[in-house]
Amino acid sequence: MAQPFRVPRSELADPTKLNRAVAVASRNVRGPGGVLVLFDADDDCPVELNAKLQGTVCDSRCRVEIVVANREFEAWFLASISALRQHDAVQPDAAYAGDPEQRRGAKEQLTKLMVSPYREVRHQPAFCSLIDLETTWRNSRSFRRLVSALQRLLEVEPPPWTL
Structure with missing residues (x-):
């Protein structure tokens, strides 16, 4: 796993800046895997925000998953x-x-x-x-989304406790 790096949420919510951040992160992807973009929804609907942004990512070098923590990561x-x-x-x-x-x-x-x-x-x-x-x-729907995104990125079977 490459070292994660922080990008302000305002930049991740902007498709142009999101693509720039994904391009930088994807340069470090070797082999299977991809880029995981994770940020807080704050007051936005995480499902709508995810759908909007997932469709704007255009980096074909690797898989990209966007996970929006409902309200806050915490x-x-x-x-x-x-x-x-x-x-x-x-x-x-x-x-x-x-x-x-x-x-x-x-x-x-x-x-x-x-x-x-x-x-x-x-x-x-x-x-x-x-x-x-x-x-x-x-206890957390958005965490379930994270687990699903990681399964897809890593191409692994779901953990037994998710079945």
Whole structure:
């Protein structure tokens, strides 16, 4: 896997800038795989935004999958908050009831479940390594979209917990 790189959301929502970013990323693809574009929907409809942008990507060097996290990427952490309790920054009794993708503010909700404020750069890598994939898949529609996109990019069978 190539090193991921960040592009502002405003650029990813613009078809010309999205294609430029995909072209840069696709230069690093070797063998099977492709480019995964992942960003927050914020207040946009993730299904509509995905459909609009997927049709504008025109890089034939590799496969490209676009995944739009419903509201915020951090909603996936809320969907698997019980697994994050093992991190020392998360309260040992942290729990989140309800649909983590229903409204914006996942970062703020996450901070309420932590002993110190949530910081993207500091906490995202650690939390990504701790989430329970099955629980997150069960609790988040946009995470299910991510799993499907990765299956297509990597040409692998679906995980058993998705069947």
